[in-house]
Amino acid sequence: MRVVRTVEQLREALDYMRMGGHTPIGFVPTMGYLHEGHASLIRKAGEMSRTVVMSIFVNPLQFGPSEDFSSYPRDERRDLELAEREGADIVFIPAVEEMYPQPIRTRITVDSLTAQLCGASRPGHFDGVTTVVSKLFNMVQPDYAFFGLKDAQQVAVLRRMVSDLNMNVEIIACPIVREADGLALSSRNVYLGSEERTQALVLSRALREARKAIEAGAVQTVDQARGLLISVISSSPLAVIDYVEILSFPGLGALDGGSLLSGAEGEVIMALAVKFGRTRLIDNNVFIPKEVHALV
Known part of the structure; x- marks a missing residue:
């Protein structure tokens, strides 16, 4: 497993995989603090792809001013152990400055689908999600991207974004993973x-x-x-x-x-x-x- 922290390193690693014929490429975007739900996404990506890329990035654009960006749980060492155990080939862990080297002036907005549920409760949240995911899709250029259905609204929004913008990636929705007592993993x-x-x-x-x-x-x-x-x-x-x-x-x-x-x-x-x-x-x-x- 290779860990990369810059867009340049990521693209070099992916070029090497593509030149070696290690396609299709599956992509699992995460905010880290991984659990069995994330592990199931990596495994599904491995079933459908020759190369599995995972990103770990706590995206400030999707947090409101009163939300938990600074205290969001992080444990890089534990995350990397899980990623390697489950079969990830490349893990992209950029700093905020790498993802947003200058104040961002461009955002992706999906109307209507973001007006209710979490979109109503967290104004601007999905603009942050679609913007960072579109950036990551441009960097990785995956064939498949894997998301859990626990955030079903996110799946619906990203599928519409991909369709509307003719992005050459298929969104694969994976089942909710729960604890033995029924609590959805988060x-x-x-x-x-x-x-x-x-x-x-x-x-x-x-x-x-x-x-x-x-x-x-x-x-x-x-x-x-x-x-x-x-x-x-x-x-x-x-x-x-x-x-x-x-x-x-x-x-x-x-x-x-x-x-x-x-x-x-x-x-x-x-x-x-x-x-x-x-x-x-x-x-x-x-x-x-x-x-x-x-x-x-």
Whole structure:
């Protein structure tokens, strides 16, 4: 595994791989503090690619003024051990000054898809995501890029960016990886106190209960499902709801007629953002209403 820290070093390493026929190239962008969710992305990239590139960069553009950029967890040594163990070939770890050597005047904005969910709660966040990812795509020029579905809105936004701008890369969405007790893996889980960690399990439980109710036919509308999700989450005294939404996916629009079973032609997402103390967690479940309808 080769570790590079400048764009020039990255391009030299990739030129060497391409000249040796080590293509296609798979790319896993991360902000570090890696966990099993990231490991699953590296493994999937290895299955589909001859060369696996991973980036570790905590991107200041996607953090708001009151958010946790300076305290975001970092552990480079641990990250590199995991990356090598899982089979990464090149790890790109740029400094902020390498990524942004001068004040940036160009940003990528994806309208509509960023107006709700985390985009509404974190203004400017997705502009920071799309801008840094487009820069990284230009640097790496991968054939495939791998992202976890825990941040399903990010997947939807990046797929639209790639389509709109004719970028020659395929976005591969990978399943959410969870702890044995159901908590979705996140680098921010380290912030949770023991009681907050216990109560955070209400997120996956709410999604499971709502999905079961939909499959049983007990819940058939957006309002009913949203009410059930809010009721279950509110049973946790420490839970402070940011949003609970049910939308089409990947379009992230309202469902026609508000019906879960007959009002949506494609996929539907139940998406949550909830704070436990200072820690904001997201989770979701994506399903196809017509398939659920067949179970009722």
